[in-house]
Amino acid sequence: APLMMFFRAESILSWGEFVKVNRASDDDPDDNAAGVANDMDVLAIAPDGQSTAARVKFDLDLPSAAADDRPLGPGIRLPEWDFRRHALLPEHCALQTLVATPAEPYVPPTALRTTARRVRRRLEILRAGTGRQRAQPEGDEIDLDAWVRHRVDAAGAPHSESPAVFTRRVRTERSLATLLLADLSLSTDAYATQTARVIDVIRDALYVFGEALSASGDPFEMLGFSSVRRQNVRIQHLKGFDEPWSAAVRDRVGAIKPGYYTRMGAAIRLATLRLGERPERQRLMLILTDGKPNDLDVYEGRYGLEDTRHAVQAAREAGLIPFCITIDEAAHGYLPMLFGQQGYALVHRPQDLVDRLTGVYTRFMRQSSH
Known part of the structure; x- marks a missing residue:
């Protein structure tokens, strides 16, 4: 039996080397693509280009949503920039905001609570400054x-x-509203240090950020984002502008999990709409990420970069300040294109993300004072 199992596995691998894979997508530049695969919901594999009768189909539907996630509102459709057509495609992305109902309270480690108190005190001093x-x-x-x-x-x-x-x-008085976007893509499940995953580092930063800003008195919102192609952009609601920093919000932060992929342009456009409703003079959009924009479809590569850059430019034209903080060592290769030389910060050690985020925020905090 073990020998037979080995033979079968070997046969499958050998067959896989020669299989022709048709990655159908309506995002391909093809005027006759209307009937092709409906957004890659089906991956069709046809050895040697045989007829559909011999075709094996694998369903690539979105995996089941987490049991503790529930939709918040009806969802929204937003445009996307196609650099090949030099056009903004209307209602191209479907976004759904979700909110988790954590099964247990979030209890941050003692060391993290100490860090939060230190940062909170720093912002309290700035708030009382002259x-x-x-x-x-x-x-x-x-x-x-x-x-x-x-x-x-x-x-x-x-x-x-x-x-x-x-x-x-x-x-001094400030007029500053902040929206923090956290990348919750699949890559955040990787280990950033020997003891912590990227998602853990982001969770710590969100917790400290929330504790500190609740002391500053400035309004802020927190959202997470991930995606599986353009029809499934998931926005994780952590804290709204109209919500106080509370135990319920902290529990949502503690419950964040790695998601799927990184359709960053769609998330930035949603954040632009949210910040656009704020009356404050300065409106800051902070983006935490560990990698470049990507998704299963054509969004991988230049398409995703160009769409994200277009979304960032639109945010600036709306009077907002988008700023990206990343722990991706390769970020210097693409972030200047997206955010400009002064629009991003690279964190060389993931454990320094908390302090870097706080430093960036306090810089804008001082600039908003008058």
């Missing part, structure tokens, strides 16, 4: 630039009894 108004008629320090201008102007005019040459300390 700024300086320049060129004031009275204050606690001399504004040297204003003093020089005053002396130059005074040379040809009478001296002012109360020249505006001082700086004055004032409390």
